[in-house]
Amino acid sequence: MKLMFEKFLLDKDDFERLYSQNVKNAATRYIASLLLGIVSTFWISFFLTDMDTSSSGVVAAMTLMSALALVTLGLLIFSVKTYFSKSLLKKMQSEAQNNSEWNVIFIVSSTWRTRNHGGLKQFLVEFNKAWQCDFLPHLPLDKNKTYEEQIGASELYIASLLNVPITSVQLNFICERTNVKFHIHDGKEKVIKYSFVNVIIVDQSSYTLKQMRKHFESKKSRRYWRTIEKLHEDINTVTNNFDVLKYIDELRGQIRDFSSEERFEVSNLKIIWNITKKCGYTCNICATHDDKREELSLEAKKAVLLSILVKRANINEIDFSGGDPLCCAENKAIIDIAQDFLGEDKVTITTTAKGIANLSAEEKEKYLINCELTFDIPPMAEGKENLRGSLEYYETNKEFIELDRDKIQDLQVNVPILDTGIVEPEIRDFIERIKKMAPSRITLIRLMPVGKTKFEKYPKNYNPAKIIQLFQDSFDDIYLNCALRVKYNTNEVCTMLREKIGIDCAGNVFACGWAGYICEDVDIGNNPFYLGNLIHQSFDEILNTDKARRISKGCDNTRGDCPIFSYLASGDMFNNSDPLVIKHQN
Numbered sequence: 001m002k003l004m005f006e007k008f009l010l011d012k013d014d015f016e017r018l019y020s021q022n023v024k025n026a027a028t029r030y031i032a033s034l035l036l037g038i039v040s041t042f043w044i045s046f047f048l049t050d051m052d053t054s055s056s057g058v059v060a061a062m063t064l065m066s067a068l069a070l071v072t073l074g075l076l077i078f079s080v081k082t083y084f085s086k087s088l089l090k091k092m093q094s095e096a097q098n099n100s101e102w103n104v105i106f107i108v109s110s111t112w113r114t115r116n117h118g119g120l121k122q123f124l125v126e127f128n129k130a131w132q133c134d135f136l137p138h139l140p141l142d143k144n145k146t147y148e149e150q151i152g153a154s155e156l157y158i159a160s161l162l163n164v165p166i167t168s169v170q171l172n173f174i175c176e177r178t179n180v181k182f183h184i185h186d187g188k189e190k191v192i193k194y195s196f197v198n199v200i201i202v203d204q205s206s207y208t209l210k211q212m213r214k215h216f217e218s219k220k221s222r223r224y225w226r227t228i229e230k231l232h233e234d235i236n237t238v239t240n241n242f243d244v245l246k247y248i249d250e251l252r253g254q255i256r257d258f259s260s261e262e263r264f265e266v267s268n269l270k271i272i273w274n275i276t277k278k279c280g281y282t283c284n285i286c287a288t289h290d291d292k293r294e295e296l297s298l299e300a301k302k303a304v305l306l307s308i309l310v311k312r313a314n315i316n317e318i319d320f321s322g323g324d325p326l327c328c329a330e331n332k333a334i335i336d337i338a339q340d341f342l343g344e345d346k347v348t349i350t351t352t353a354k355g356i357a358n359l360s361a362e363e364k365e366k367y368l369i370n371c372e373l374t375f376d377i378p379p380m381a382e383g384k385e386n387l388r389g390s391l392e393y394y395e396t397n398k399e400f401i402e403l404d405r406d407k408i409q410d411l412q413v414n415v416p417i418l419d420t421g422i423v424e425p426e427i428r429d430f431i432e433r434i435k436k437m438a439p440s441r442i443t444l445i446r447l448m449p450v451g452k453t454k455f456e457k458y459p460k461n462y463n464p465a466k467i468i469q470l471f472q473d474s475f476d477d478i479y480l481n482c483a484l485r486v487k488y489n490t491n492e493v494c495t496m497l498r499e500k501i502g503i504d505c506a507g508n509v510f511a512c513g514w515a516g517y518i519c520e521d522v523d524i525g526n527n528p529f530y531l532g533n534l535i536h537q538s539f540d541e542i543l544n545t546d547k548a549r550r551i552s553k554g555c556d557n558t559r560g561d562c563p564i565f566s567y568l569a570s571g572d573m574f575n576n577s578d579p580l581v582i583k584h585q586n
């Protein structure tokens with residue numbers, strides 16, 4: 001558990017330790033005075049027993065005794081009050097606030113393979129006068145603001161320190177650590193929060209690796225390269241900042257070299273983030289169903305978003321999906337940050353009428369700017385259900401649009417082709433209804449063999465050709481989801497990782513959003529589309545793994561086949577064994 005002081009977090013354990021220490025000190029002082037009061041009263045009375053009670057000395061002693069008794073009583077009341085005092089707690093809170101610091105620590109690292117440096121990981125450090133030792137570049141942050149609000153200032157600081165344009169700097173947030181430290185110089189115990197960020201120079205044209213190395217190797221430079229081992233050898237560094245050295249040791253696996261040379265860069269990426277499992281329906285076909293997956297807390301979701309946003313220059317769109325992102329109120333905080341950083345036009349929400357029903361009128365205005373809603377082609381025959389197992393999903397979405405179409409600014413309609421046996425009049429009737437909704441885009445989706453839809457039970461004779469044709473005849477632009485598109489235009493290749501990527505509710509990243517759910521019974525790490533987890537690795541690191549490069553390269557040969565179907569049919573995602581044969585009917 002953590003206590004919140006404004007926006008600054010302090011570990012409860014640390015706080016309780018400081019609090020009880022303070023209370024104990026105060027109580028000990030009062031109890032000592034109390035005992036002194038009692039002892040001295042007895043002591044005086046001991047001398048009085050043999051004296052003449054009318055003498056002036058006795059009167060004075062009695063007066064002194066009464067005064068001592070009164071003071072003792074007062075102290076007794078005060079020590080009891082202190083023990084239960086709320087005001088002391090408040091004082092402690094404000095003291096903790098005053099005696100706390102928050103610093104962003106910039107990790108600029110590189111592995112020099114030169115004769116002098118022998119391939120060791122080097123860290124950029126600077127000489128700190130107060131501590132008389134080397135330390136990593138750092139910047140104090142404002143405790144009353146969030147980290148997100150201060151990214152710009154951090155980028156500016158490190159860019160000017162490195163003498164590169166701010167647009168060349170990318171800060172990969174790694175983690176936060178909090179520690180209570182005794183400050184030798186201030187003579188005080190302080191709570192220190194560190195936010196560790198890994199600095200990447202994305203545009204090497206402005207500042208080459210060679211120049212950077214040379215610059216910080218020059219004798220005149222205030223900043224230079226050191227290994228962590230070297231920093232451990234310096235007694236002043238260890239005395240002042242042993243905790244930071246220890247954290248960096250722990251984080252080593254997540255630290256990347258600052259150089260972007262030979263990096264695998266994506267651009268115009270669409271991120272499909274199935275941010276929640278929560279949903280108002282229980283569809284039999286649900287593509288993202290997996291009970292075992294553990295959904296992240298709000299704080300962890302924020303950390304995931306920050307990691308993603310580091311690559312914001314490469315992101316074309318984030319689509320919040322699920323489950324239903326609007327069925328879980330705290331997701332709104334995540335969507336807010338995404339909208340602030342990327343702009344509203346780059347954030348889409350794939351939701352349902354039940355999710356939308358949770359929104360107030362103002363929230364509808366904010367969250368229904370770009371909205372994807374789904375409409376199944378309903379079978380008209382009485383009593384006949386679709387593969388989803390219920391018509392409720394279609395009915396509630398339809399009713400919402402009939403009443404509240406104006407609430408959605410940009411409506412994108414998804415039409416999953418679940419049942420390809422639906423007859424022409426039913427399809428034509430459905431198309432007329434879709435026209436009335438005035439969507440900006442219609443996407444036909446192939447039934448995917450993931451989640452609850454098992455490949456083994458995939459409908460035989462699945463052939464969406466007729467339905468696609470009728471839609472194409474009725475609309476100028478019809479989009480086909482990629483698994484259909486590659487089949488229709490066999491020159492097209494799968495664009496996973498180049499144009500899109502998927503994240504699940506636990507922060508796992510997959511080369512394709514659908515592929516995250518191909519094998520419920522298998523460990524996620526064994527899913528061939530799995531790339532990493534954003535709680536343990538940065539987004540940039542995940543995109544740069546050998547596996548990601550291999551998958552992206554493999555896609556070049558997928559003409560006409562969806563790797564998910566290929567994998568499920570043959571165990572190899574790239575051997576083009578997608579079994580779908582689209583039979584065009586006239």
Ligand SMILES: C[S@@+](CC[C@H](N)C(=O)[O-])C[C@H]1O[C@@H](n2cnc3c(N)ncnc32)[C@H](O)[C@@H]1O
Nearest residue numbers: 285286287322323350374414416446447448453
């Ligand atoms: C995974 S859902 C999540 C968003 C939302 N809960 C919904 O269902 O509308 C995204 C889209 O995939 C559709 N879908 C679900 N399971 C599917 C499957 N097995 N094959 C094809 N589309 C599916 C949904 O109807 C929706 O259009």
Ligand code: SF4
Nearest residue numbers: 279281282283286323
């Ligand atoms: S398909 Fe969508 S609406 Fe249906 S259960 Fe899955 S997440 Fe919910």
Ligand code: SF4
Nearest residue numbers: 482483494496512562
């Ligand atoms: S694997 Fe299939 S569904 Fe995923 S991006 Fe490629 S073509 Fe599309």
